[in-house]
Amino acid sequence: MHQSPPPIQGPTTDSFWRSSPHSLDDHRTSQDVPPEVDICVIGAGFAGASTVHHILDICKSQGQPRPRILILEARQACSGATGRNGGHIKPDPCHRPSSLAATHGIKVAAECAAFEAQNLSAVKKFVEDEGIDCEFTLTRAVDAFMSDAVCDKVMASVDMLRRNHVPVMSDVHFAKGSDAEVLSGVKGAKGCISYSAGHLFPYKLTLQLLSRAIDAGVNLQTHTPVISVAADTDGFITVTTSRGSVKARTVVYATNAYTSSLLPEFAGKIIPVRGMCSHISPTKKPAPHLPSTYIIRWSDSNYDYLIPRLDSSIILGGARSIFYHDLDSWYNNVDDGQLIEAGKSHFDGYMQRVFSGWEDSGAYTSKLWTGNKANDIDWTVMGYSSDLMPFIGAVPGKKQQFIVAGFTGHGMPQIFLAAKGIASMIIDNADFKSTGIPTVYQVTCSRLDSKQNSVVQS
Numbered sequence: 001m002h003q004s005p006p007p008i009q010g011p012t013t014d015s016f017w018r019s020s021p022h023s024l025d026d027h028r029t030s031q032d033v034p035p036e037v038d039i040c041v042i043g044a045g046f047a048g049a050s051t052v053h054h055i056l057d058i059c060k061s062q063g064q065p066r067p068r069i070l071i072l073e074a075r076q077a078c079s080g081a082t083g084r085n086g087g088h089i090k091p092d093p094c095h096r097p098s099s100l101a102a103t104h105g106i107k108v109a110a111e112c113a114a115f116e117a118q119n120l121s122a123v124k125k126f127v128e129d130e131g132i133d134c135e136f137t138l139t140r141a142v143d144a145f146m147s148d149a150v151c152d153k154v155m156a157s158v159d160m161l162r163r164n165h166v167p168v169m170s171d172v173h174f175a176k177g178s179d180a181e182v183l184s185g186v187k188g189a190k191g192c193i194s195y196s197a198g199h200l201f202p203y204k205l206t207l208q209l210l211s212r213a214i215d216a217g218v219n220l221q222t223h224t225p226v227i228s229v230a231a232d233t234d235g236f237i238t239v240t241t242s243r244g245s246v247k248a249r250t251v252v253y254a255t256n257a258y259t260s261s262l263l264p265e266f267a268g269k270i271i272p273v274r275g276m277c278s279h280i281s282p283t284k285k286p287a288p289h290l291p292s293t294y295i296i297r298w299s300d301s302n303y304d305y306l307i308p309r310l311d312s313s314i315i316l317g318g319a320r321s322i323f324y325h326d327l328d329s330w331y332n333n334v335d336d337g338q339l340i341e342a343g344k345s346h347f348d349g350y351m352q353r354v355f356s357g358w359e360d361s362g363a364y365t366s367k368l369w370t371g372n373k374a375n376d377i378d379w380t381v382m383g384y385s386s387d388l389m390p391f392i393g394a395v396p397g398k399k400q401q402f403i404v405a406g407f408t409g410h411g412m413p414q415i416f417l418a419a420k421g422i423a424s425m426i427i428d429n430a431d432f433k434s435t436g437i438p439t440v441y442q443v444t445c446s447r448l449d450s451k452q453n454s455v456v457q458s
């Protein structure tokens with residue numbers, strides 16, 4: 001498996017979230033990259049920004065002096081997956097845990113599910129306590145099952161997780177048949193589950209984390225790709241960028257799909273995978289109110305997700321049915337310049353086809369961020385992990401180098417507390433086990449040596 005190329009620079013179809021860039025989008029705190037820092041964080045997405053937030057927070061709460069922190073970002077602030085995702089912060093109480101129970105046992109499944117639920121609460125608390133304006137909304141997620149086979153499989157999973165007393169199941173409601181169609185509002189749904197979830201404006205959240213960090217003295221350098229990282233004999237780590245080098249005591253890779261361009265041991269472990277998302281606007285307002293967020297599950301691997309916004313517009317992502325049969329179009333692919341014309345036809349008319357009451361809404365695809373114009377280069381790239389677990393913790397064999405990446409298209413309900421764990425490993429020298437991050441997420445040599453590739457298998 002080849003290493004990932006570094007993040008691509010170039011024109012792009014920008015996402016709905018990035019329509020009005022923040023004043024820090026192209027920010028450089030100083031004219032040059034500083035010569036020496038304590039901590040260098042590579043990547044200014046949700047993972048990088050959260051790591052810096054927690055480092056500052058721990059230092060503040062312990063009355064410690066703030067370390068000198070530098071954030072290096074190849075492109076604009078929050079221009080990667082975080083600035084282009086669905087904004088769904090949806091802990092998965094059932095689908096992922098039932099797969100994990102089969103592969104890793106019920107204890108691991110319960111631990112991972114609890115971690116996701118804790119992340120939702122932690123983000124909610126942070127946003128409310130600090131008055132972060134990111135349109136955070138606490139809601140119910142509804143997963144609608146569109147065939148009897150999918151519905152029966154989920155029902156069996158729900159039973160199994162309940163029998164095993166997996167705690168998050170106390171928040172799950174299951175409905176079948178006509179009840180499911182009424183509860184979900186999805187035409188033809190054979191069954192559905194509902195559970196607590198949130199949605200937010202991911203770009204606003206991340207830019208506010210970055211803004212607060214800059215106010216606290218952190219140096220952010222956008223449009224500064226890191227080219228290489230090398231340990232020196234004097235205890236420093238030299239980080240070489242397109243604009244000069246910096247010596248750091250500690251390095252954090254919050255580099256998502258592009259990790260293996262800097263850490264070759266992650267080639268084939270964190271794999272760039274393409275995603276697709278759209279913004280749907282109803283012509284007739286007010287459009288029928290949708291009280292929940294949704295996953296419309298057509299089959300085991302084919303689903304769409306949908307987040308109604310408070311202004312009646314919809315964020316709709318997925319469309320796997322139109323490109324997942326063509327492996328090269330989505331797997332190990334960081335250049336989204338190829339057209340996915342079919343994406344538009346999938347999203348156009350989706351609300352009318354799928355949701356009761358939306359037939360006359362006039363809903364249309366007002367934005368589709370997959371590079372649907374010729375010559376566009378799209379950055380809609382997720383970092384899928386070969387064993388479907390994030391890679392978190394110290395990089396084996398690399399002193400004072402940490403990674404928080406590989407969230408497999410499901411980072412929003414995992415990153416905030418994963419980053420908190422990384423921050424305590426750096427500042428308090430905390431042991432991985434004490435951080436509360438699921439043990440199976442720890443980076444180990446055996447995970448890096450494994451030949452397993454669950455992405456293609458699944």
Ligand SMILES: Cc1cc2nc3c(=O)[nH]c(=O)nc-3n(C[C@H](O)[C@H](O)[C@H](O)COP(=O)(O)OP(=O)(O)OC[C@H]3O[C@@H](n4cnc5c(N)ncnc54)[C@H](O)[C@@H]3O)c2cc1C
Nearest residue numbers: 043045046047074080081082085086088226256275411412
């Ligand atoms: C279309 C789409 C929809 C999604 N929907 C959801 C969703 O609804 N819910 C959910 O939970 N997850 C979703 N995801 C996944 C989610 O967006 C990611 O898990 C999460 O944003 C990852 O955050 P991150 O900070 O790790 O990565 P990113 O936001 O990608 O940040 C990594 C940053 O590192 C920078 N970088 C990389 N290499 C270098 C280098 N060498 N030098 C300098 N900078 C570098 C990149 O430019 C990038 O800005 C979606 C993803 C996509 C693409």
